Each structure stands twice: as structure tokens, then as C-alpha cells.
Amino acid sequence: MTERKCILTGDRADPAMLIRLAVGPEGQILPDLRAKAPGRGAWIGVSRPELESALAKGKLKAALARAFKTGELQIPDTLPDLIEQGLRKALLDRLGLEARASMLLTGSEKIDVACRKGDVRLLLHASDAAADGNRKLDQALRVGQDAEGTDLAGITLPVDRDALSMAMGRDNVVHIAITDSRAAARLRGAIGRLESYLGCATEAPAHGEPASTDAPGVG
CATH class of the missing domain: 3.30.1330.30 (Ribosomal protein L30/S12)
Structure with missing residues (x-):
């Protein structure tokens, strides 16, 4: 896959190192770790402490609203736990x-x-x-x-x-x-x-040649 952009930082990376968030049938945001869920998705590439901060300050909700072009989303407080x-x-x-x-x-x-x-x-x-x-x-x-x-x-x-x-x-x-x-x-x-x-990475895995930097952060 081509690179994806983190909706919180704007940084681009191999999707194998990012987390895809998808919208459930009732508008709930859930982690899609295998990137297999149908429909649109949004990608994040931050550590758990950074995600918790973005969730508490409303930055995650705002970023998801822009990515999915709707504010009718339900973000569970347990999202950081679910991802871990x-x-x-x-x-x-x-x-x-x-x-x-x-x-x-x-x-x-x-x-x-x-x-x-x-x-x-x-x-x-x-x-x-x-x-x-x-x-x-x-x-x-x-x-x-x-x-x-x-x-x-x-x-x-x-x-x-x-x-x-x-x-x-x-x-x-x-x-x-x-x-x-x-x-x-x-x-x-x-x-x-x-x-x-x-937030404790000790070794960066190799994922082959660099991919295109033109891919969007939603998909």
C-alpha cells in the first residue's frame, strides 16, 4: 500500500505502522487494525499518551469530523485501550x-x-x-x-x-x-x-522501499 497521512499530526508513513480507525454501523469509531473494514477510514500514527491527550482535548473528534465530513460520530472513552x-x-x-x-x-x-x-x-x-x-x-x-x-x-x-x-x-x-x-x-x-x-520502540521494522507520498490520510 502507499503511504497514509496521520489525521492528528499530518505526518505520512507506511500504513503497516499506523492505526486505521473505521466507523461502525451506529456511528461509533473503532480500531481497524487489519485495515479490512469496508468504507472510509482515517489513519493515526501517534503514541497512546498522545492519543489520550488528543481525545481529552477534543482534537481527535475534530480531526475525525474533518476526515469523515460529519460530526455524528461516537468516540468511546476506551478507544486507547481497545487499540492496545x-x-x-x-x-x-x-x-x-x-x-x-x-x-x-x-x-x-x-x-x-x-x-x-x-x-x-x-x-x-x-x-x-x-x-x-x-x-x-x-x-x-x-x-x-x-x-x-x-x-x-x-x-x-x-x-x-x-x-x-x-x-x-x-x-x-x-x-x-x-x-x-x-x-x-x-x-x-x-x-x-x-x-x-x-512509546517504547526499540527497533524499527523494515517495510521495503519508500512508498508514494501523495496518498491521502483517509481511505
């Missing part, structure tokens, strides 16, 4: 899919071996993983990537081990190693969207 819940679910669902497709490894010993062999394309840590365990696997990753002495490290997810374990159908998932490059790219996208929204 949806982004978390999208990330966990993606991890579950990759696990079922055997695109990843769990278990510190298996991950350590794969890291040192250079087979790991993406290393992930649960938010409540022990710092010592993270350091050991990060070092193994650097060894396998011939990057000793650099700051190369895994990504600490904004998701704890209980949520990871439930999503993947495995016990005590604390660390995850992605061994397939395409799976790693898919997960970087899901992680990047959530972290960007939470």
Missing part, C-alpha cells in the same frame, strides 16, 4: 502462528546453541525475564553474528512470560529465537506497531 489490546493480541497471535509453523525455538539451552551457530534471525525476551539470562543469550547472539563488542541484543517485549506461554501453547516461555528470516520480518512488524503505540 488489539495490538497485543495481534503480536501474540503472530507468535502463536509462527510457533505452530515451527519457525521459532524456546528454551534457553536450545536458543544458546542456535545463537552461537548463527541460525537466529531475531531474539526476543519476555518483559519479566531475568537480566542475567538476557545477557547470556544476547552475548551468544553476538558471537553467532560475529558482532562481539557491539550493542547487538535481543528485543525485550512489552509482554510477560505468562502471556507468551498462553499464546504459544508452551510452558514457561521466557526467551524466543526466530530462525526464519521471513518470520522474523513479520514479527518485527507486529512488535514495532505495539512498541510505537506504547
